[in-house]
Amino acid sequence: NAGVMQNPRHLVRRRGQEARLRCSPMKGHSHVYWYRQLPEEGLKFMVYLQKENIIDESGMPKERFSAEFPKEGPSILRIQQVVRGDSAAYFCASSPPYDRAGYGYTFGSGTRLTVV
Amino acid sequence: SQQGEEDPQALSIQEGENATMNCSYKTSINNLQWYRQNSGRGLVHLILIRSNEREKHSGRLRVTLDTSKKSSSLLITASRAADTASYFCATGKGGSEKLVFGKGMKLTVNP
Numbered sequence: 001n002a003g004v005m006q007n008p009r010h011l012v013r014r015r016g017q018e019a020r021l022r023c024s025p026m027k028g029h030s031h032v033y034w035y036r037q038l039p040e041e042g043l044k045f046m047v048y049l050q051k052e053n054i055i056d057e058s059g060m061p062k063e064r065f066s067a068e069f070p071k072e073g074p075s076i077l078r079i080q081q082v083v084r085g086d087s088a089a090y091f092c093a094s095s096p097p098y099d100r101a102g103y104g105y106t107f108g109s110g111t112r113l114t115v116v
Numbered sequence: 117s118q119q120g121e122e123d124p125q126a127l128s129i130q131e132g133e134n135a136t137m138n139c140s141y142k143t144s145i146n147n148l149q150w151y152r153q154n155s156g157r158g159l160v161h162l163i164l165i166r167s168n169e170r171e172k173h174s175g176r177l178r179v180t181l182d183t184s185k186k187s188s189s190l191l192i193t194a195s196r197a198a199d200t201a202s203y204f205c206a207t208g209k210g211g212s213e214k215l216v217f218g219k220g221m222k223l224t225v226n227p
Contacts, residue, residue, distance in 0.1 A: 004158075033214060042204055042219040043159070056214055091158055104149045104161035105215065 002026070004094050005074075006108035013082045013115050021077040021111045025094030031055075032075045033105065034067060037089045046090075049075060082115045089113075122205055122221040130226050135192040137221050139205030140185075146209050148181055148188050153202045153220070162190075162203075195225045 005024040013019050025032050031050055035043040045059040049069035060067065064082075069075040079086055089112050093105035123138045139148070147166045151159040165172045165181045165188065172179045178191040192199055202222050206215040 035217075043217040045214045045216065048214050059214075093159075104151070104164050105159075106161070107151075107158040109158045 004029075004092055004106050004108035006090075006092050006111050008111060009109065011111055011113045013113065015083055015115055016081050019079040019082050019086070019113055019115075021079075021090050021092075021113070022074045023077070023092030023094075023108060024074040025092075026106050029094035029096050029106070031095045031097065032069050033093045033095075034075075034077050035091045035093065037091060037110075039088075043091060046077070079113075082113070084115050087113055087115045122203065122218045124221060125219070126222045126224075128224040128226065129195060131195060131197055133195055133225075135195050135199070135223055135225070137190045137203055137205075137223070139188045139190070139218060141188075141205075141207050142186065145183075145207045147207070148179075149206045149208065149215065150177075150179060150188075150190050151204045151206060151217075153204065155201075159204065192223075195223075197225050197227045199223060199225045 004026055007022050011019055033048050034046040036046055037043045047060050047067045048056040051069055052071050064080045066078045089110045091107055091110045093107045095105050121140050127135060129135055145167055147164055149164045150162045152162055153159045163174045163177055163179050165179050167183055176193045181188045202220045204217050204220045206217045208215045
């Protein structure tokens with residue numbers, strides 16, 4: 001039973017390029033969350049998605065960032081025209097529809113984006 | 117904001133000692149969770165305590181929750197070098213809504 005799969009693990013982009021981060025949730029999990037972590041800091045919420053729906057994007061920057069979770073395939077976090085300040089670790093987490101078992105989120109290993 | 121804040125920010129202890137980490141938050145919650153993060157890795161869920169619970173145990177972990185003081189503590193007993201990691205508290209309103217994480221606390225257990 002694979003956990004949350006994120007790829008790539010490391011991504012290097014030049015300023016102005018696009019970054020695409022992928023996340024496949026755990027089997028049976030229909031809710032996906034994206035978080036960003038700057039060095040030596042906690043996780044900042046970005047967006048919460050269910051299949052084909054964005055439920056809460058209150059943490060997403062207004063420009064250049066977008067996320068989707070299509071009916072088929074992984075969730076994608078897309079950053080257009082990357083800048084140095086986008087360099088961070090991006091984590092995806094998933095959860096079942098209702099956390100009745102109290103297991104919390106299951107996190108992926110993250111994608112470390114470096115903008116040069 | 118209901119962001120959790122861990123205290124202390126860093127703790128260094130000897131193997132075998134107990135480690136206590138505290139978390140405070142600002143608004144009402146449905147549950148509070150603790151996570152561990154090893155350097156360069158993702159977060160691992162440790163334990164979840166609901167707002168109607170006061171104490172919970174899991175192996176060497178003991179979590180308490182005081183909703184009147186809006187605070188929680190995580191106790192790791194008989195610490196091991198492998199417990200060296202950053203620990204985060206996160207608060208949730210329930211269901212499958214977003215969690216709000218604190219900045220984390222770095223625990224170092226010296227062999």
